[in-house]
Amino acid sequence: MLTHNGHGNPDTNRIMVEKNPIMRPATATPKKKKRSFFWFYAFIFLLILGGAAVYVFFQRYQAQEALASATRQMAVSTVYVVHPEKGAADIHLVLPGTVQAEMESSVYAQVSGYVKRWLVDIGAPVKAGQLLAEIDTPVIDQQLLQSRAALAQVQANLDLAKMTAARYNDLLKTNAVSKQDVDNQNAGVAIQEANLAAAEANVRGLEQMEVFKEVTAPFDGIVTARKIDVGDYVTGSGSGSAAPGSAPSQTATPSQEMFRVAQTKTLRVYVNVPENYSDEIVPGITATLDLASSPGQKVTGTLTRTSQSIDPNSLTLLAEVDIPNADGKLLPGGYAQVHFDITTSHPPLVIPGNALIFRAQGAQVGVVDMDDNTVHLQNIKIGRDFGTKLEVVDGLQETDSVIVNPSDSLTDGAHVQVNDQSQISRQ
Numbered sequence: 001m002l003t004h005n006g007h008g009n010p011d012t013n014r015i016m017v018e019k020n021p022i023m024r025p026a027t028a029t030p031k032k033k034k035r036s037f038f039w040f041y042a043f044i045f046l047l048i049l050g051g052a053a054v055y056v057f058f059q060r061y062q063a064q065e066a067l068a069s070a071t072r073q074m075a076v077s078t079v080y081v082v083h084p085e086k087g088a089a090d091i092h093l094v095l096p097g098t099v100q101a102e103m104e105s106s107v108y109a110q111v112s113g114y115v116k117r118w119l120v121d122i123g124a125p126v127k128a129g130q131l132l133a134e135i136d137t138p139v140i141d142q143q144l145l146q147s148r149a150a151l152a153q154v155q156a157n158l159d160l161a162k163m164t165a166a167r168y169n170d171l172l173k174t175n176a177v178s179k180q181d182v183d184n185q186n187a188g189v190a191i192q193e194a195n196l197a198a199a200e201a202n203v204r205g206l207e208q209m210e211v212f213k214e215v216t217a218p219f220d221g222i223v224t225a226r227k228i229d230v231g232d233y234v235t236g237s238g239s240g241s242a243a244p245g246s247a248p249s250q251t252a253t254p255s256q257e258m259f260r261v262a263q264t265k266t267l268r269v270y271v272n273v274p275e276n277y278s279d280e281i282v283p284g285i286t287a288t289l290d291l292a293s294s295p296g297q298k299v300t301g302t303l304t305r306t307s308q309s310i311d312p313n314s315l316t317l318l319a320e321v322d323i324p325n326a327d328g329k330l331l332p333g334g335y336a337q338v339h340f341d342i343t344t345s346h347p348p349l350v351i352p353g354n355a356l357i358f359r360a361q362g363a364q365v366g367v368v369d370m371d372d373n374t375v376h377l378q379n380i381k382i383g384r385d386f387g388t389k390l391e392v393v394d395g396l397q398e399t400d401s402v403i404v405n406p407s408d409s410l411t412d413g414a415h416v417q418v419n420d421q422s423q424i425s426r427q
Helices: 008-020 028-075 136-173 180-211 421-426
Strands: 075-083 090-108 113-118 129-137 214-216 221-226 257-273 288-290 298-310 316-324 337-341 349-352 356-357 362-369 374-379 381-384 389-394 401-404 417-418
Touching: 008 221, 008 401, 075 362, 090 221, 090 316, 113 136, 129 257, 136 180, 401 417
Parallel strands: 075 417
Antiparallel strands: 075 401, 090 257, 090 337, 113 129, 129 214, 221 257, 257 316, 288 298, 288 337, 298 316, 349 389, 356 362, 362 374, 362 401, 381 389
C-alpha cells in the first residue's frame, strides 16, 4: 500500500503489480508473440518440406512406371498382318510333263547264241514282222538234230511194238500164247505211242526255238536303240541246254535287250496335276504344249484320260495328253510344259511371298489370334508360286490375319502388337 509521499514497501508493491494486470510492465507481451510466430513459421516450413518430398516421390514413381511400361511395350514385337485374298477363277495352269511314244517296246533275245548279223540301225523305220537281226545257235541246232534222231528211234520202236502185238493177237486165236502175254504186248504199243508223242513235242519245241533265231519288229515304228553287234553273245529266256531226247530247259536267265522300237505317230504326254485342280482336269479339254525339242513351236493336244485316282505320295492326278505326230517331227522321251486354261469354282487363296516361313516342320505362316494377339504357326500347302505372291491350297482361311516379314525369332504362342496392313491399304 502506498503512502502519501509515494513511498512504501518494495515487496508489497511487486506483489500488487503481479496481481493487477494493468499494473504489469509493458515489456512482457512482445516476448510471447515472438514465440508464437516462431512455431507457426516452423509448422508452415515443415508442411512445405513434406509436400515437396511427396511431390518428388510421386514424380519418381511416375517415371519408374513409365519406364516399366515402355520396357514392356518394347518387349512385345509389332507385326504387320494381311488377310489372304481369293485368287482368280480363270486359271492358266502350267505343269511339267514327260513325252513318250504311243507304244514303245524292247526287243529281247529269246534264244542264247551269237549275233550273226543285224539289219537295222537307230532311226530306221520298220514294219511289224520285219527282220532286225539273226542269231547263230549251234547248241540248239545240235539239240534239234538229236531230238529228230530220237524221234525216229521212238517211231521205229513203235512200229516194232505194233507188229509184235499183232502177232500175239493172232497166236491168241489158237491159244498158242496166254492172254497175259497179249495184254503186255498191247500195253507196250501204248507206251511207245506215248514216247512218240513226247519226242514229237520235243522236236516241235526246238523247232519253235529255231524260229527265234530271227529277231523281228513287234509293230510298225522307229528303231530308237540298238544294243548288239556282230559276234556278241546274247542270252535268251531259256538256257537251251536240254539233254538229247528231252524238252529244252526253261530255266529263267536274264534276257538281253537287243533293240528298242517306238511308235511315234501319236505321242503321249503325262502330267501330274495337283489335287486341288483335279475336278477341272477332265478328258476332252485342250492343252497347249511347249516342247524343249521344238522351241518356239506351239503344239496342241487333247487330254484323253486320267488315272481317276490321287497318288497318295505326291497328292497329284496323273493325266495323259495325246499329240498327233504323223510327220514324226516331234520326238519322244523329252520334256514339255503343258498349259491348261481352266475355270475353277473354288479359287485358292493368295498371300504375299514374304509371309512364308521355312522351318523343319515345312512351309508355315504366322497367324495372329486377334482376340488376345497371340501368334500361331500354321502349316500350309503351297500351290503355284507367282514370285511376289503364293497360292495356298490348304491351311488358311480368308479371315485369318497372316504376318508379313516375320522375324526368325517368331514362336508359337508369342504375344504381339498388330498393325493391320489390309485396313491401311483399303483406306
